[in-house]
Amino acid sequence: MSELRKTPLYEAHVKAGGRIVDFGGWALPVQYSGILEEHRAVREKAGLFDVSHMGEVHLTGPDALPFIQRLVTNDCSKMQVRQIVYSPMCYPDGGVVDDILIYRVCENDYWLVVNASNTGKDYDWILRNISGYDATVKNISSQVAQIAIQGPAAQTILQRNAADDLDSIKFFWCLPAATIAGRKCLVSRTGYTGEDGFEIYCKPEDARHIWDTLLESGKADGLIPAGLGARDSLRFEAALPLYGHEISQSISPLQGNLGFFVKLDKPDFIGREALTAAKQQGLASRVVGLELAGRGVPREGYPVLAAGQEIGRVTSGMFSPTFGRGLAMALVSTEYAKAGTELAIDIRGKAVPVRVVKTPFYKKAYRKG
Numbered sequence: 001m002s003e004l005r006k007t008p009l010y011e012a013h014v015k016a017g018g019r020i021v022d023f024g025g026w027a028l029p030v031q032y033s034g035i036l037e038e039h040r041a042v043r044e045k046a047g048l049f050d051v052s053h054m055g056e057v058h059l060t061g062p063d064a065l066p067f068i069q070r071l072v073t074n075d076c077s078k079m080q081v082r083q084i085v086y087s088p089m090c091y092p093d094g095g096v097v098d099d100i101l102i103y104r105v106c107e108n109d110y111w112l113v114v115n116a117s118n119t120g121k122d123y124d125w126i127l128r129n130i131s132g133y134d135a136t137v138k139n140i141s142s143q144v145a146q147i148a149i150q151g152p153a154a155q156t157i158l159q160r161n162a163a164d165d166l167d168s169i170k171f172f173w174c175l176p177a178a179t180i181a182g183r184k185c186l187v188s189r190t191g192y193t194g195e196d197g198f199e200i201y202c203k204p205e206d207a208r209h210i211w212d213t214l215l216e217s218g219k220a221d222g223l224i225p226a227g228l229g230a231r232d233s234l235r236f237e238a239a240l241p242l243y244g245h246e247i248s249q250s251i252s253p254l255q256g257n258l259g260f261f262v263k264l265d266k267p268d269f270i271g272r273e274a275l276t277a278a279k280q281q282g283l284a285s286r287v288v289g290l291e292l293a294g295r296g297v298p299r300e301g302y303p304v305l306a307a308g309q310e311i312g313r314v315t316s317g318m319f320s321p322t323f324g325r326g327l328a329m330a331l332v333s334t335e336y337a338k339a340g341t342e343l344a345i346d347i348r349g350k351a352v353p354v355r356v357v358k359t360p361f362y363k364k365a366y367r368k369g
């Protein structure tokens with residue numbers, strides 16, 4: 001693993017028995033005690049994730065907001081200080097560069113949190129488009145570690161180690177100058193599991209102290225470390241998109257069911273013309289949820305069939321730990337996208353019956369108040 005990049009928590013993962021894998025060039029734990037146990041812990045109690053591989057881009061200056069408005073599909077014009085906005089970031093043809101979180105840390109000071117595998121590409125894209133704006137951009141990913149605590153007991157455990165009232169952090173808001181386990185951090189409340197939870201952004205040298213402190217403090221509440229496997233199964237049940245699967249350079253945010261985050265009434269943004277035209281013409285395909293009627297585990301890339309003919313492909317699929325059956329998300333021809341439509345998935349040469357169902361599969365338990 002010496003050739004792989006390591007987060008500040010790598011040694012903690014090894015010590016805890018984490019099974020380390022190559023995840024986009026990073027040495028990260030896919031599991032510790034087991035994916036099912038870690039998945040259930042997050043649904044019922046709490047799990048702790050190392051997400052330090054995620055990228056952070058710092059954007060400042062008088063034109064920071066106008067530039068962001070040009071860069072992303074969502075409308076950030078009314079963002080308040082400490083607020084967070086989720087948005088796709090598109091190419092001119094409507095394909096997705098990445099889906100990102102925009103943090104307004106203070107008046108003209110923003111963080112863009114990007115997917116780990118896209119950090120370099122995203123940063124280059126931002127630099128290519130910032131010309132003419134009075135704004136400064138810097139990739140600060142190496143200066144930031146990120147820990148996520150997720151689950152029904154997340155606030156109780158984190159509050160025990162926080163100097164600030166976590167009730168003051170609403171869903172999709174942040175506290176830029178928080179203190180966790182005696183260390184200065186930025187704490188936010190978003191999540192990628194369908195459960196309530198928090199993200200702790202800290203200095204790399206503080207990450208191990210915070211990680212160890214939270215695990216010890218939360219032991220009695222059922223807190224355990226969770227790896228990439230549970231992170232994926234949890235986000236999948238909540239039907240949260242994964243870049244390269246439900247959205248990509250070839251799958252637009254409209255096809256990926258992210259139309260709510262595409263504000264076509266904004267005066268201008270990269271990809272607006274193409275996305276407007278696509279909506280007016282009608283989408284040829286879109287992502288849907290599929291529920292297996294029988295046994296089988298659907299996987300990415302498996303063909304989706306109607307009357308024996310391929311009409312789409314699975315984008316994400318698995319045996320759901322929560323529901324105990326095979327579920328999938330798939331990009332299918334729009335004429336087959338209506339809930340209740342009977343289709344099939346080709347699983348290793350066998351056509352397994354499936355039915356189009358509404359998503360998310362799992363009712364999200366976010367704390368909105």
